[in-house]
Amino acid sequence: MSATEVLRAPHPHEFDPYKLGHGNGGGHHDYATGHGEGGPASKRVIVGYGFWLFLLSDIVLFSCFFAAHAVLQTATAGGPTGPQLFDPFSVALETACLLTSSFTCGLSAVAAGVRNMLWTQVFLFITGILGLAFLLLEAHDFAAMMARGASPQISAFWSSFFAVVGCHGGHVTVGLLWLGTMMAQVFFKGFRPNIMRRLVCFNLFWHMLDIIWVALFTIVYLIGEGR
Amino acid sequence: MTDERNADDEGNVGDVGPGFMEAADHSVRQGIQGYLMGFALAALLTVASFYVLHTTLIWGPGIVVMLGVLAVAQIGVHLVFFMHLTTAPDNTNNVLALAFGILIVVLIIGGSIWIMNRLDERLMPIEQTTGQTMQMP
């Protein structure tokens, strides 16, 4: 086949060099859902997806602290061990707070979905209160443990314990600060598209904290205690 | 109201960001129902975790496994009911990203524990040098 023949071919894409099966058509005809062939995705999808990736990277960050904790499990250097000082009741209470807050956070999303200012704010507020309660309980826990001779400076085990639990607590703190600004934004600016996008991100963040906490109370407290 | 939503929706059809309920199909009641269901399941699984810890129903060393399974189940509940993850085609990218994340987490935690355990076994002085018990030759 000579070159000019190729060029005069009826459709320029009859020639599919990579045998990818894209020989004909393409463009707008073959939407593959979720594959973005129809041009740039909507802003909502872009923002949500970007935040999703951020959450995944955050989970990787936590996984390092978890790995360190698993490795340093027995490195108590003669100091107290975890199960000696854990307070299962307090942990259960913290779990309850956080789980409920995740639920109310979801309800705020439902309310925001129908642009209901009052209930959105109410549920966000309850979420915040529960988060705060969680933090105070955790701080109280830490204080009690320190009073009984455990601190991050005592041994590698306690270093890793305070680091992994504290990292989660730090995330909750940041979440609360964010929650505050979100409530203010919703209040002053209403349910604009950009505010709605941020609300969705905040929701994802808060649920993710709960997921981390599930891993945390299982691995650090329950399995740690089971040993 | 609808205008705003549409403006935000334009672009590629059939692609959904994470965390979105299919708003158009969900009434408030359905929304609340979904969260309630997730909440109930999650609470149940949490209680089960705390319960299993002290149970005698399960063979002792198996408890850890059970705890792990319960945690995975609960994380799944959160992902599905709270974060609205589905396996529908419009969620492909979200699920793929999640799978990638999980793979990395498993590699890092699993790899670290494997490596560090081997090192600990071999480097923690079990096999002593003869030094400390030997007398002068």
Add this chain to the structure above:
Amino acid sequence: MESSAADARDNIRSRCRLRTVSRVLVVLVPAAALGGCAGGVLQPKGPIGAANAKILLDAVGIMSVIVVPTIVGLVAIGWWFRASNTRARYQPRFVYSGRLEIIVWSIPLLVIMFLGGLTWIGSHELDPFVPIASNAKDPPLEVQVISLDWKWLFIYPQQRVASVNELVIPAGTPVHFFLTSASVMNQFFVPQLGSMIATMNGMQTQLHLQADRPGSYYGLSAQFSGDGFSGMHFTVRAVSQDDFEHWVAATQQSGGPVLDRNGYFDLLRESCDVKPFTYHSADPALFAAIVKRNLPPGPGPYVGRAGPGVRPIGCG
């Protein structure tokens, strides 16, 4: 008896001088370079080093089979198909070939399969913790190695002597090293004898080496450990069994210092470029105490002084 070690060192030095004569050659012929008095890893003087070097060369060989033609091909194709070459055939549609694709994936795969097998077997057989299969009737000599800031301490638990920055071993006898660090991480390495291994505080690694013939070999730390790192090298003197016993006896009777707790704390402080010396008596339980962290680790630079420009004391 002090003088015997000094004699040996003089001896090494004069042989070094002889070798410098051949240095011109060394520059010209890379392969010949591997014959200095700090001979390289391709001039092994013991079974471990020999096996490692063999594997290294085997790997280079098998990879060359594919790498060399690849390089030649790249240059040749690049040159032949230059735009100005009218004899080269322009084929803009040569962009896919299923057959080439198969070849392209499988040839490297085959090479890697061979290398993978080599890796699997080599990693197990040459694991530094695995004893050397030896038909020597003597049991292996045991040496405890402790890296300090910035010198090496060798304790002979069976002989109850110790030396710093000089390791004397009997040739032809396997040596079983137990290693740890009194401060930061280091790597114990004698290029001509073979595998290196890390030394770490609170941990004990093991290593089996053997020198086949008497000789003097260069040893060093292969893990940067701070400002005095460059001076952290030592000499391995492999001597005959008789000479080794001689050396032990001489050391025991010499008037050198004693390695007990106090002696150890003296040594623990940072110091650089330490000249080799011996302890006429050493406490063999010291090693375990360090590994178990019953003794404090090295104090680091000038305890209590912080801020920019902290320098090691006694160095430079």
Add this chain to the structure above:
Amino acid sequence: MLGKLTLNAIPFDQPIPLIAGGLVFLVLIAVIAWVVIRGHLPYLWHEWITSVDHKRIGVMYTLLGLVMLLRGFIDAIMIRSQQALAFHAPGYLPPEHYDQVFSAHGTIMIFFAAMPLMIGLMNFAVPLQLGVRDVAFPTFNSTSFWLTATGALLVNLSLVIGEFSRAMWLPYPPLSEYRYSPDVGVDYYLWALQIAGVGTLLTGINFVTTILKIRAPGMSYLRMPVFCWTALAANLLIIAAFPVLTATLAMLLLDRYLGFHFFTNSGGGNMMMFVNLIWAWGHPEVYILVLPAFGIFSEVIATFSGKPLFGYRSMVAATMGICLISFLVWLHHFFTMGAGGDVNAVFGIATAIIAVPTGVKIFNWMFTMYGGRIRFTTPMLWALGFTVTFVIGGMTGVLVSVPPADFMVHNSLFLVAHFHNVIIGGVLFGAFAGVTYWFPKAFGFRLHEGWGKAAFWLSLAGFYITFVPLYAVGLLGMTRRLQTYDVAEWRPWVLAAGVGILVLCGALACQIMQFIVSIRQRELLRDLTGDPWNGRSLEWSTASPPPAFNFAVLPNVEGEEPYWEIKRRAIETQQLTAEPDYKPIEMPRNSPTGFITAFFCTITGFALIWHIWWMVGLGLFGAYVVFVWFAWRDREEHVIPAEDVAEADRARRRVRAQWLAQNEREEWLAAHAEVSEPA
């Protein structure tokens, strides 16, 4: 009041770094003063500092990378000259200074030269190649850049205030713990990297979102240029690996600042955990660097061979394969720690497997050239130099992945030669290829070929003269990071490497001359068509430099190599496509958020290094205020009216029409047709 910061912090007793650093800062201040006095500040502020345009950010990243490359190179000169002098002698750098030099060299080269160069080129080219207007999160993009710049600033600040880390480019504890490094050097290192690391993570998220969610209509995954694929792989690795770096450095920070015991010699700490975690980041990191370079070479080789890339599908598979396997091999950096046969073998074999997809890439580049019409322009020379050099470096990499072999050369200069072989031959050559390739797109004129070719040949020669001796001396047992040595056999090789660095200095001179000469002769080198290389992907379809909105209308992609298609059709039919219906375009507004965030991060970082706690509080508070203020912003976009779009695009079309008229149809067709028989 000022924490640990006193007048002693300025190293009056170490004249070399003080003078060098002082000079750098004087130049910096002079530049700033010149900018202010000449009244360029408003221009800089509006057009560059607050810009969220991916092209501008890409240019700034690249510039930062080049400047830091220069700084890293000066360190390299100091390393090589010190070792050349230090046979049985102290040389001119005392240990406490030499140790800073190589630590700074490694840190700067990896984090502040190679990373910004690669990220800069991705920033510039990826959205253009995807046929879209910007990245997913333009403001974060600017923040990423300024956070990276903050890290670079902190590292360079350590020259004149205090000192830099002496604990290697990866600060292994316990050496990097407070007990053994009580000075601020390690703190400079840690905070600089934490801040820059956050910026890099944001980049990763930004680009993965961009590539997966924002592409021109019709651009399915398998129509993306390979550079976009490699960018996707590299940024996925960033998302997966950089959190590991952050976590690991955070643990070391906790040890140093709050007395934790993660890696200490006491309290049950375990330094092996650091080594394990840091390499779980460190190994993927080297592929983060080299994958985009692979992409650049794919574009360059295809363009200058006048052919589509050979084996596109294999290329994509190989890229993603490398991306995945690179997370399974990190232990090969500590084979000698004693984890035993099973662990060493598994990780060793996994490492060697990477040679397979990498080899596939090499062969595909080779077959791309096969049957091509190769034009030896500067980018193509860099690419050719890369293929040969990288194959050698890859081979020595596979060699050290065999544990018994690694037991002999770990941490030796052989290893140093391995990684410079892949990094210089791969990443650095890639960066230069990319810079020369896309420079005309960014600025509208080409770089001078003569000086570029001189720089290439001197770099190639200089590289081999420097590093082949290091291979040899590594096999002689010479370990890395030696400040002095006394083994006579090593000396000739060390001296030879010293000669190599002189040749590299020549290369640097030519490289700088290339920039100077090109800027001065820019009218001569001007390219009006927007397509100076006869390119194949979409970035060449718009004007050079591209308008802020890149494309007046998003191109409609109907096949692989979309621009080649457009061009062919235009020539075939002898006319441009019909003028589109211009619409107003919404573009993100400029924002100082990134710059201000980075400003507060600089303050916070500096205060943390010197334990100035009130300043830490101030910095953090400032950062929070910026966050709220950014969140409060109402107008995120501005609209470019349709007339402006039309005007810009019509100008481009005029030039294209001229170009079309000059290209004789038959001639062009003949030039690009398959030759069936040798002429």
